Amino acid sequence: KLPTIYIITPTYRRPEQMPELIRFAQTLMNVPNIHWIVADDANTTNYDVVDYLTYSSIPHTYLLTPMPEKYKQLSIKPKGVANRNGGLMWVREHATSGVVYFADDDNTYDIRLFQEIRYTERVSMFPVGLVTKAGLSSPVLKNGKFHGWYDGWIAKRKFPVDMAGFAVSVQYLLKMQNAEMPYKAGYEEDGFLRSLKIEPEEIEFKADKCTKIYVWHTQTKKNGPSQRTILQSKYNGTNL
Numbered sequence: 001k002l003p004t005i006y007i008i009t010p011t012y013r014r015p016e017q018m019p020e021l022i023r024f025a026q027t028l029m030n031v032p033n034i035h036w037i038v039a040d041d042a043n044t045t046n047y048d049v050v051d052y053l054t055y056s057s058i059p060h061t062y063l064l065t066p067m068p069e070k071y072k073q074l075s076i077k078p079k080g081v082a083n084r085n086g087g088l089m090w091v092r093e094h095a096t097s098g099v100v101y102f103a104d105d106d107n108t109y110d111i112r113l114f115q116e117i118r119y120t121e122r123v124s125m126f127p128v129g130l131v132t133k134a135g136l137s138s139p140v141l142k143n144g145k146f147h148g149w150y151d152g153w154i155a156k157r158k159f160p161v162d163m164a165g166f167a168v169s170v171q172y173l174l175k176m177q178n179a180e181m182p183y184k185a186g187y188e189e190d191g192f193l194r195s196l197k198i199e200p201e202e203i204e205f206k207a208d209k210c211t212k213i214y215v216w217h218t219q220t221k222k223n224g225p226s227q228r229t230i231l232q233s234k235y236n237g238t239n240l
């Protein structure tokens with residue numbers, strides 16, 4: 001039997017929320033043996049989300065994991081941290097084997113990614129497209145061995161990788177009882193990976209030795225005036 005992949009997805013209410021979740025759900029409908037943990041940055045249940053999860057038939061859990069008030073006031077927020085830590089808590093309580101993957105609701109996932117990460121022994125890593133102006137975040141291998149990192153923002157991080165660029169086995173996560181994600185914008189991945197007490201040389205590198213991109217850090221533009229809307233307002237003589 002295939003190991004279960006626990007996919008932890010932070011989400012929050014905005015006009016683009018349902019389309020993002022629907023798009024991701026269409027991808028996940030093509031992936032066997034998953035459990036989708038949708039962790040909502042909200043204080044009350046969003047029934048649009050819950051109803052869609054039910055409709056999708058994807059095995060799932062819906063969690064309310066609001067960002068603590070003190071972080072909401074910051075100009076640069078630790079987005080999705082309460083959600084991911086809530087998801088981790090759920091996994092620690094309910095799972096004994098399988099793999100955990102943090103999957104933001106707005107990224108683009110090739111289903112081959114899930115084949116790659118399913119057999120992670122401890123921590124696996126792989127390239128993520130469209131991260132920073134560099135266009136890519138990836139481990140660099142030389143003769144199949146860890147050589148360094150490629151990322152547009154190294155910033156003294158031990159693990160300069162994107163949230164979508166690694167997976168952790170449940171068994172290893174259970175062993176690392178204090179592993180969690182810090183409320184530190186920009187350093188969420190690094191803090192979490194450091195807490196896993198793993199060295200770069202011990203990482204399992206996937207996606208054809210990090211030569212293939214199976215996940216992209218796409219970002220949906222806030223619903224604003226499109227070119228068509230601008231033309232329409234000119235034609236109608238209305239304000240945008």
Ligand code: UDP
Pocket residue numbers: 009010011012040041067077079080083103104105106219
């Ligand atoms: N998110 C959240 N609360 C927020 C902002 C974002 O739960 O206030 C979630 C969002 O749905 C996504 C993840 O956190 O799954 C990362 O947010 P976003 O995609 O906006 O970050 P970016 O890709 O711009 O770094």
Ligand code: MN
Pocket residue numbers: 104106107217218219
């Ligand atoms: Mn995003």
